[in-house]
Structures are given as structure tokens and as C-alpha cells.
Amino acid sequence: MAFAPSPIPSRTQYVLEAIKHDILTGGLSPGQPLVETELAARFGVSKTPVREALKTLAGSGLVVMSQYKGATVRMVDADMARAVYDVRLLLEPEAVRRTVAAGAALDEARDALNRAATAEDPAERSLANRDFHRALYLPCGNPLLGRMLDEVRDQAALVSTVAWATTPSWEREAAEHEEILRLAAAGDSAGAGLAVHDHIASFVERAFPEDGE
Incomplete structure (x- = not known):
């Protein structure tokens, strides 16, 4: 029996769409750090939905995740x-x-x-x-x-x-x-x-x- 993928929780979806909008309209610049604590405070959520949103955005190619630098907006060359x-x-x-x-x-x-x-x-x-x-x-x-x-x-x-x-x-x-x-x-x-x-x-x-x- 095939199972449908679990939907993204609403808070995570909200954070994801807000960050994506800022990236795609120039509100967040390529190379800019995406600090989980700052984003969580901005959106009034815990760090968990922010972390999940950033992972999803990394999967779509808008964010780069680094063990040392954390998450940043993808650079364009x-x-x-x-x-x-x-x-x-x-x-x-x-x-x-x-x-x-x-x-x-x-x-x-x-x-x-x-x-x-x-x-x-x-x-x-x-x-x-x-x-x-x-x-x-x-x-x-x-x-x-x-x-x-x-x-x-x-x-x-x-x-x-x-x-x-x-x-x-x-x-x-x-x-x-x-x-x-x-x-x-x-x-x-x-x-x-x-x-x-x-x-x-x-x-x-x-x-x-x-x-x-």
C-alpha cells in the first residue's frame, strides 16, 4: 500500500513561503546568512519550523546549508x-x-x-x-x-x-x-x-x- 507524503505543518509552510518571497523579491540577498534564532523571533515561532523550512528551501535550490556557515541564500553566478x-x-x-x-x-x-x-x-x-x-x-x-x-x-x-x-x-x-x-x-x-x-x-x-x- 502506497502512502502519501505527510503535508508540511502550517507554521513551517508559513515560514517557508515568507522566506521564499523575501529571497525571490530581493528582500534577502544572495549570500546573506539565514540565522534560525533571528528568523524564529521575526515570525513568532520556535526554531523547529524555521529549520524545516530552510531544509525545504535548500532542496529547491534557494538556500545553501553548510556545516560551518549555517544556512545562507544561494549565490548566483x-x-x-x-x-x-x-x-x-x-x-x-x-x-x-x-x-x-x-x-x-x-x-x-x-x-x-x-x-x-x-x-x-x-x-x-x-x-x-x-x-x-x-x-x-x-x-x-x-x-x-x-x-x-x-x-x-x-x-x-x-x-x-x-x-x-x-x-x-x-x-x-x-x-x-x-x-x-x-x-x-x-x-x-x-x-x-x-x-x-x-x-x-x-x-x-x-x-x-x-x-x-
Whole structure:
């Protein structure tokens, strides 16, 4: 008999989501220590849910656990960025192509795009952009493919947060998102997949150029 995994306790989930939000919106910087006692005091909980939340975040690639330094926000460098975006380049265009080919509803993607356009701060815009991409790849018809992209989603967002802090490119990316959605709405699965590929590739090339470029 198979057993479902135990759900994360509510306090741990609350702490996890709060820390993740701070990391993905720049409230906590790469390399910044995550001290259990300080976080426990901030959230009004014991150290146990903080410790469990940090372990989960380490599993998703946002936090690094060290025997000597404790927990820190993961650093972002060119190698890490290219590795994460390489996975996206291999999987996301095909997932979007399948979503469009299946005629999946695009309401959530359109809503996310509208939220990004009217966002009042970079954090809100970043979260809306993440929702836009997920709304396009998740209905691809292959749950495993969707989960694989979900696994790198947070790391990709961390890369974006770091890149945007030094090289803001919101307007260009917003225009690219509009074009992706236009192609998807037109039922052009090949065109939408290619546009997603070019969108992902151009971002990492601008933010983390190869030496000599």
C-alpha cells in the first residue's frame, strides 16, 4: 500500500513561503546568512519550523546549508544561471508548444500578463511574470514535464532577481511576453515555442554574457 507524503505543518509552510518571497523579491540577498534564532523571533515561532523550512528551501535550490556557515541564500553566478536556464531551454519551449497545440485555455496567462503590466513594484511584477510562464507550460498534458519545470522555477526566479538588480529589462521582456501570448492565442504552437526559446535564451545572454562577448 502506497502512502502519501505527510503535508508540511502550517507554521513551517508559513515560514517557508515568507522566506521564499523575501529571497525571490530581493528582500534577502544572495549570500546573506539565514540565522534560525533571528528568523524564529521575526515570525513568532520556535526554531523547529524555521529549520524545516530552510531544509525545504535548500532542496529547491534557494538556500545553501553548510556545516560551518549555517544556512545562507544561494549565490548566483554565470555558471549557475546558465545551468538553470539550459534546463528551461530544453524543456519549456516544448511544454508551451504542447499547451498551445492542445488548445488549452490562456486566461491565467493573460491575467498574469495584465498583473505584471499594472504592478506597482518590481517584486509584484516578478511574481506575475513567474505566473505567466507557469500558466503556459503547466497545461502541457504531461504532469512530469510540468513538475520538472516547477523544480527549476524558483532558481530561475532567483537568477532573474539578481539580473534585474543590475540590468533592468522589464520593458523588453514584457513585449516578448505579449508576443508569446499573441502566438499562443493564434494557435501557432511552433511559433509560440520558438518565441519562448528566444525569450529565455536572450535573457541569460544579456544578463550573463560569455567571456569576450
